[in-house]
Amino acid sequence: MKAHPYALSKTRCHYAATRAGLEFVITRRPFKTPFYSVAQSLDAAGMPVAIGYNALLLARVGEVIGMAINGQRLWRRIEQLAAFTESQRPYTRRAFTELHRQSRVWLRSQFEEAGLSVATDAGGNLIGRLGGANPSLKPILTGSHSDTVPQGGRFDGIAGVLAGLEVAHALSDCGARMQHPLEVVDFLSEEPSDYGVSCVGSRAMVGRLTPEMLQQTAADNSKLRDAINGVGGQPARLNRPLRPAGSIAGFFELHIEQGPVLEAEGLDIGIVTDIVGIRRLGLVVKGAADHAGTTPMGLRRDALVGAAKIVSWVNDYACSGSDEQTYLVGTVGKLEVIPNGANVVPGEVRMTLEMRGNSETKVDEFAVEAVAFAKAVCGEMGLDFSHALLSASTPMSCHPFVQTAIEQACRERGAAYRSMASGAGHDAAYMGRLGPSGMIFIPCLSGRSHCPEEWASAEQLALGAQILLDAMLIFDQSRC
Numbered sequence: 001m002k003a004h005p006y007a008l009s010k011t012r013c014h015y016a017a018t019r020a021g022l023e024f025v026i027t028r029r030p031f032k033t034p035f036y037s038v039a040q041s042l043d044a045a046g047m048p049v050a051i052g053y054n055a056l057l058l059a060r061v062g063e064v065i066g067m068a069i070n071g072q073r074l075w076r077r078i079e080q081l082a083a084f085t086e087s088q089r090p091y092t093r094r095a096f097t098e099l100h101r102q103s104r105v106w107l108r109s110q111f112e113e114a115g116l117s118v119a120t121d122a123g124g125n126l127i128g129r130l131g132g133a134n135p136s137l138k139p140i141l142t143g144s145h146s147d148t149v150p151q152g153g154r155f156d157g158i159a160g161v162l163a164g165l166e167v168a169h170a171l172s173d174c175g176a177r178m179q180h181p182l183e184v185v186d187f188l189s190e191e192p193s194d195y196g197v198s199c200v201g202s203r204a205m206v207g208r209l210t211p212e213m214l215q216q217t218a219a220d221n222s223k224l225r226d227a228i229n230g231v232g233g234q235p236a237r238l239n240r241p242l243r244p245a246g247s248i249a250g251f252f253e254l255h256i257e258q259g260p261v262l263e264a265e266g267l268d269i270g271i272v273t274d275i276v277g278i279r280r281l282g283l284v285v286k287g288a289a290d291h292a293g294t295t296p297m298g299l300r301r302d303a304l305v306g307a308a309k310i311v312s313w314v315n316d317y318a319c320s321g322s323d324e325q326t327y328l329v330g331t332v333g334k335l336e337v338i339p340n341g342a343n344v345v346p347g348e349v350r351m352t353l354e355m356r357g358n359s360e361t362k363v364d365e366f367a368v369e370a371v372a373f374a375k376a377v378c379g380e381m382g383l384d385f386s387h388a389l390l391s392a393s394t395p396m397s398c399h400p401f402v403q404t405a406i407e408q409a410c411r412e413r414g415a416a417y418r419s420m421a422s423g424a425g426h427d428a429a430y431m432g433r434l435g436p437s438g439m440i441f442i443p444c445l446s447g448r449s450h451c452p453e454e455w456a457s458a459e460q461l462a463l464g465a466q467i468l469l470d471a472m473l474i475f476d477q478s479r480c
């Protein structure tokens, strides 16, 4: 491996490399270069390598040395994996079904084709591993999920699994290794399955799958623990984290945005700053179901009128509580009116109030104030009010090092980007408990997701995967 004297600028470096007939040029200072070990492994694999002297931009170095992802291969795999769908209900590939099992047989074969060693962990996560140049380092993980909601889309989840696989495959193609071991994860059942639990695999990995969750049953009375066993997991081992906090060097998840912001602003990449915490409350407003014709307005106890005031208050509160720093949304998305008759005054309303935000304090305040308002308004109207906490998850802040690596990769590739909070939950929210974690969003058509119309183009996916690779290489080198 010889030092290359011509590498004075990016353009001249390219030119010099071409003139010299070199396939690969490394343009960071020798020995201190983050890519020096990559150069060594390329050299060991018999590929022409040269070292330049000036510190060029890392992402460009990745490009120069040929570590570009293969966008066509990625797109082909998206089409192949999306084709594992219930034929009557595209695109449906529910966790724990025979169809999902078959898709994982295929996925395993693709992991192996990329040179990964494959295993299923006790939480039922399918994991492909590529050894690192320095095996003593903790692994860097990437991935997402391969299950779908009923009648979902072709990109939610699998974009991240297959982009992660493409990162590993691109490294394998060059005979290169990161410093850290690389693991590509297909997390089990990120979407709420028939057992009613979401993020089964990532919860299991960090020890947040409770005994109560494992006992939850589906319509056929089978238990989640048996279902995990059925996909090759070991539920008996899930009473503690499969990986302790601090056991990973980092985690990157690529995902479609599932919202309209990037497309509307004409941007390529979203750098996720926070993943929201979600609080769900069950609210019950009780009045009296009376005859809609004979009960005078002044004598009614109409539960729906009280509920409507609460719904309206929630909307106003969330609107006024959001600003540049604070992401806050509130939704009453489920409403059951009893008895729900055209000629009956509504006697009872059961509804769910869901609040999401990037600040736990703000979500807490929202919940407290919502309950206080509901009590007060129901009191004034002679209605009874009760509430119960249905679920709560804490927000996760994406690690600054991960965000910085993604931003640097975007700048070097000329990708247009912005920082943004994720209003949707993701496996990364749990992985943040193990080590520095973050997410890359790519745009999706009209912001549509969880529906058959969900769409991202081959170019958007390829750029996202390239940013993922570049960012992981930057992170890999900076964390040694």
Ligand SMILES: [Zn+2]
Pocket: 145, 156, 157, 190, 255
């Ligand atoms: Zn998803």
